[in-house]
Amino acid sequence: MKHVTLWLFSFVVIAAIMLTGCGEGATVEKVEGDNQTASETESETKPNWLEEKETLTAEEQMIKTFVSDFYSSDPEAREQAIIEYVHPDVQEFFLFVSGFTDDTTTIDLEKFAVIETVEHEEDGETGMITLTRTEDESGKLHEKIFFVYEEKLGWIFSPTSEDAEMREVFDEMRALLSAEVPPADQLVTYEEEEEIEEESSSADSEKEVGTRNNPLTIGERVSLTYYDLFHGNVQLDIELLEVISGDAAWEMVRQGNQFNDEPGEGQEYILAKYHVVVNEVEEEPFDLNHSLFDAVSSGGNTYDQFISVSGLEPDLWNELYEGAEREGYTYFLVDQDDENPLAAFQRKSDAEVWFQLRAE
Numbered sequence: 001m002k003h004v005t006l007w008l009f010s011f012v013v014i015a016a017i018m019l020t021g022c023g024e025g026a027t028v029e030k031v032e033g034d035n036q037t038a039s040e041t042e043s044e045t046k047p048n049w050l051e052e053k054e055t056l057t058a059e060e061q062m063i064k065t066f067v068s069d070f071y072s073s074d075p076e077a078r079e080q081a082i083i084e085y086v087h088p089d090v091q092e093f094f095l096f097v098s099g100f101t102d103d104t105t106t107i108d109l110e111k112f113a114v115i116e117t118v119e120h121e122e123d124g125e126t127g128m129i130t131l132t133r134t135e136d137e138s139g140k141l142h143e144k145i146f147f148v149y150e151e152k153l154g155w156i157f158s159p160t161s162e163d164a165e166m167r168e169v170f171d172e173m174r175a176l177l178s179a180e181v182p183p184a185d186q187l188v189t190y191e192e193e194e195e196i197e198e199e200s201s202s203a204d205s206e207k208e209v210g211t212r213n214n215p216l217t218i219g220e221r222v223s224l225t226y227y228d229l230f231h232g233n234v235q236l237d238i239e240l241l242e243v244i245s246g247d248a249a250w251e252m253v254r255q256g257n258q259f260n261d262e263p264g265e266g267q268e269y270i271l272a273k274y275h276v277v278v279n280e281v282e283e284e285p286f287d288l289n290h291s292l293f294d295a296v297s298s299g300g301n302t303y304d305q306f307i308s309v310s311g312l313e314p315d316l317w318n319e320l321y322e323g324a325e326r327e328g329y330t331y332f333l334v335d336q337d338d339e340n341p342l343a344a345f346q347r348k349s350d351a352e353v354w355f356q357l358r359a360e
Contacts, residue, residue, distance in 0.1 A: 049141055049182050050133055052113040059128055059148045060114045066153060067132075070098075071107040075227035087152035096229060111135040116179040127154065129173050133182075140188045145173045160190045212296070215342050215354040216240060221275075226350035232282025238345060240355045241327070242273040246336075253331070256311025263333060269309075270295070270332045270357050272343055274316055277325040285319035288326055294347045295332035295357065298340035307333045332357065 053060070062085055069081035075098075082094045117130040127149035134142045145157040157170040167190065174181075181187070210216050221239035228234050244252065249269040253260045263269055272293075278286045295303040309331045316328035334341045334357070343355045 047180070049186070050111065050113040050135055051115075053115070053117075056114055057117065059151065060117060060130055062151075063114065063130055063132065063146050063148070063153070064109060064112070067107055067112060068109055073106060075233065085153050087150060087154045090154060098229075107134055116177050118176055120173075120176060125149075129176065131174070131177050131179055136188070139186075141182050141186050142188050143174075143182075145170055147173075160188065210353040210355075212342060212344070212354050215356045217356050218243065218359060222353055223279075224346075224351045224353065226346075228349075228351075230283065231286055233280060234278070234282070234286065234351070235280035236286070237275075237277040237279065238353065239275045240272060240343075241275055242271075243357055243359050244271040244273075245269065245358075252312065252329075253309055256309065256313065260309050260311065261307065266336055267333055268336045270334055270341070271312070271329045272332070272355065272357060273327070273329050275325065275327045276316070276320070278320040278322060281320070281322050285321045288320055289317050290330045292346055293330050293332070294344045295334055296342050296344055296347075297335065297338050298342075299338075303332065303334055303341075305333060307331070 056064070066081050066085040069077045072078055072081075078098050079095065082091055082098060086094050112134045113132065115131045115133055117128055120127055120129055127147055130146045130148065132144050132146060134144070136142060143159065147154040147157065157166060157173060159167050159170045159174075161167055161170070208214060209220070210222050216222060218240050221237055223235070223237050225233075225235045246268055249271045250263060252271060253269050254262075276288055278288075297303065312329045312331065314328035316326060316330045318324075318326045318328075320326055330343075332341070332343065339358065341357045343357050345351065345353050345355070
């Protein structure tokens with residue numbers, strides 16, 4: 001269990017926890033009888049890839065309950081599932097990522113099956129690895145491996161993870177199981193999932209507003225409803241009111257505080273004035289601060305240089321209670337020759353929304 005243990009306790013380096021399923025394909029041999037055609041035999045011997053074990057252990061039943069609650073659009077159910085079923089060693093990380101994920105895919109338990117569980121011991125440590133399968137709406141199969149130790153869920157491994165190390169661990173664990181691998185044309189693969197996501201993202205970006213491909217402009221307001229790790233359920237409205245750049249922006253920054261840094265050669269400040277209304281916040285107050293905004297260049301690179309500007313009037317930063325609203329400037333430092341820089345609010349979260357930083 002060396003690979004499992006080392007990987008598990010270095011979980012902080014893993015970038016994502018939303019776990020979709022797939023795996024390496026295998027073929028199924030046809031069994032031809034003396035008095036039957038090959039097609040008749042193939043039909044009769046076609047395996048049921050969702051055939052579940054007749055009797056589930058307590059750990060396997062726990063996995064099914066966790067899947068029912070965690071793969072849900074209800075953030076409270078997800079959080080409770082983590083608290084109740086996930087091992088304390090990784091519980092905090094599950095909670096952290098769950099609060100920022102935009103994956104609210106639900107799993108129908110009628111199309112979810114526990115296939116096989118084996119006990120595995122290495123270096124004196126014992127755990128249970130459980131193979132599960134899910135059938136999606138298109139009829140494709142997804143495989144996941146749940147790792148249980150000390151009667152709690154330690155991790156979920158998937159061959160469609162974006163993390164290569166995680167896919168490698170899945171393959172190592174899958175090799176320990178005797179269950180046959182479904183045919184390649186029925187099993188979702190990592191490459192297929194990437195292609196599906198790209199197609200879906202492209203189609204969505206053409207329809208949706210506030211995306212990187214279709215950012216909001218001055219005067220367009222958007223309403224956001226999402227779950228935040230620190231503030232719980234949040235519902236707010238945000239609108240870009242004004243954009244100031246170049247010498248005018250630097251003059252406002254300079255007047256705000258004499259110690260504010262002058263932009264470097266080839267750089268300029270952009271000041272973006274927003275109007276934000278907090279309609280609902282579960283854990284008050286809502287911390288509206290400048291770190292919620294990122295600037296991204298027209299070439300797709302984030303502007304990661306740390307800057308701090310004080311004294312802007314009005315300043316966007318404030319702590320807002322439910323029903324409060326705020327209007328003020330936040331700031332960015334970008335390249336002067338960047339023709340189409342964008343601002344992203346709550347980038348890489350459920351609330352992600354993009355704005356143009358050059359007035360048309």
